[in-house]
Amino acid sequence: MIYLDNAASTPVHSKVLEEMIPYFEERFGNPSSIHKYGRQASLAIQNAKKRIASLINADYQEVLITSGGTESNNTALLGVARKKNAKHIITSSIEHDAILEPCKQLQREGFEVTYLPVDRHGLVNPADIEKEISHDTCLVTIMFANNEVGTIQPIEEIGKITREKNVLFHTDAVQAVGKIPIDVKNLKVDLLSMSSHKINGPKGVGALYIRKGVEVNPLLLGGGQENGLRSGTENVASVAGFGKACELAEENMGKNIERFRKLGKQLISRVLEEIPLSTLNGHPEKRTLNNVHFTFLGVKGEDLIIKLDENGIAASTGSACSVRIQKESHVLKAMGMSHEQITGSLRLTIGIFNNEKEIDETINVLKKVVRELRAISPYKEKYRF
């Protein structure tokens, strides 16, 4: 099986698993315990936080451990908004549901939310943010890289604007971490969400970078772990694994980016050349190099995925981070794509374990199944396949 759905989830790296193993049967203590087992566990958390922080140039005390990207995003939005008196939030129309749904919740609680449009490449215009910020704005949240089409937003420009205007800036960097060097200090980001299982770490753990001095209300209340910001016994093995995944991502960043660039280029250029009526969606350059998002006119993305699956290739139509409901992508819609273009879309996301041979095989299978599906397409006449 060729796995090209790395934006949905990734295999755990063997070195990550190796790091986790001792914390199951041997060093299984509760980090709050005073005895040796507790101290071991507590130290493991601290060491992991240092590795996580290092990947984004933060201080380890600025790292809040969560149960994943969704909790990180929820904590950032609900936690900042409910803390502040200001009642206005700015976001974009192409955010992940883990941003959009908390925004809707805040609207129910009396907040006003501005959903900024994007251009056809999926880019937010920083000038729009500047224009929309008022004295009542408590938070700007714009994703770093889009989970469907991979478009990278002008985070540095946005950070400059928000810092000047003295408004907090959060970015959902779940799809950007490990694919782009990130420096929260340079970018002037105040809060940043990360997920472990998107960078070959275990599922069920993530982090929220909270810049020193930024105040956030906790979502989970209880024993007061994580300085009162996230109660609940720490998930020691997974945190250790996440830390290792961050260390590996930092060490291998250059090598991984080179792999993504090469394999992505191979995939894009050959598909656009060899499959007629195919287009690349998202920004041609400002995109995560591991993301490839096509439209094949006249086919249904769902049919394509099933056919690819039958042929040993794991792919996706877009976001896998929501339940299997057949709703039209709000991202592609916001980019101005037509119903037909959206329907015919396919996302292939490259991982650190993919190789050239797999990409070649994928292109060959893709050519075959697109041809097969077009042969029985209701659009057959229209496009004269």
Next chain:
Amino acid sequence: MIYLDNAASTPVHSKVLEEMIPYFEERFGNPSSIHKYGRQASLAIQNAKKRIASLINADYQEVLITSGGTESNNTALLGVARKKNAKHIITSSIEHDAILEPCKQLQREGFEVTYLPVDRHGLVNPADIEKEISHDTCLVTIMFANNEVGTIQPIEEIGKITREKNVLFHTDAVQAVGKIPIDVKNLKVDLLSMSSHKINGPKGVGALYIRKGVEVNPLLLGGGQENGLRSGTENVASVAGFGKACELAEENMGKNIERFRKLGKQLISRVLEEIPLSTLNGHPEKRTLNNVHFTFLGVKGEDLIIKLDENGIAASTGSACSVRIQKESHVLKAMGMSHEQITGSLRLTIGIFNNEKEIDETINVLKKVVRELRAISPYKEKYRF
């Protein structure tokens, strides 16, 4: 090292780890993905839910997966209260902080919370609950077994009252699961919290039983996983591990209870006999058999733990589920214990891997360190040690 802090956390069972391993490097798919990897992961979640449900005689569709006991408790309290129009909650004064803190949060949101007293054994009086229930009561939450002293509440009687009065009943069963046979149908419980790492499963995962028909607001918003009740990519490996831990707990319930009974009895009878001025706290019979909670007059619990740790025994003063702050136990206070009694308390909690030899060794060490500490105690004169 002899580990007697199993109420704080437990080692992962080798069979649990074995169950988890394939989900890291091989079956690493996102359960929301349509392809083979996704279907594998989705199936793993379902199978685990069946095992979890079986342990408490629930239906697997009544099992909501969470990141642990704290999230389960938070979801039950905040989720039910924010859904209902009624504004009154009944709880006890000896609940875990993961109940008490959400209660305080609800008070800030305008709810009224009744904190019921307990007797000197830590028992709630069901008649008090009956008396306090009004037409404005939306939820009664009483823990199953106390995490410090092990006292088991009259859950069946409470369930009868709440069902008759048509008020929802939640119980934090984190310390009871696996130690007492639990049948949510017989007990007429509407919501029940479970934690994986207290029953030799991995940390970072738990469950909330929600009886069919009971409506709860989600805490985490996003992709709509878990029928919209808990967004975020499912923690597949840990859920699988938790499922296995539940299966093992169910299979070995009788054997484990026998072990707890025997070792607990050995520990209690010898300590009370051989160490002067020692008492057993909590209820003498209505207690989880793995919990032993002593007071040794004239010593400080913290000193005792450090001494025990130095002598190779991991123990606790009470709750380890809160950060290392030296605050007096609200549980022991509510039971009417004096400052001095509280200060001198020690919790030893037996696990499924402890044996007779370890208990003997613990008693011998305990005798020695209590003697040593009493020799330098400021209460030396008072008690004529």
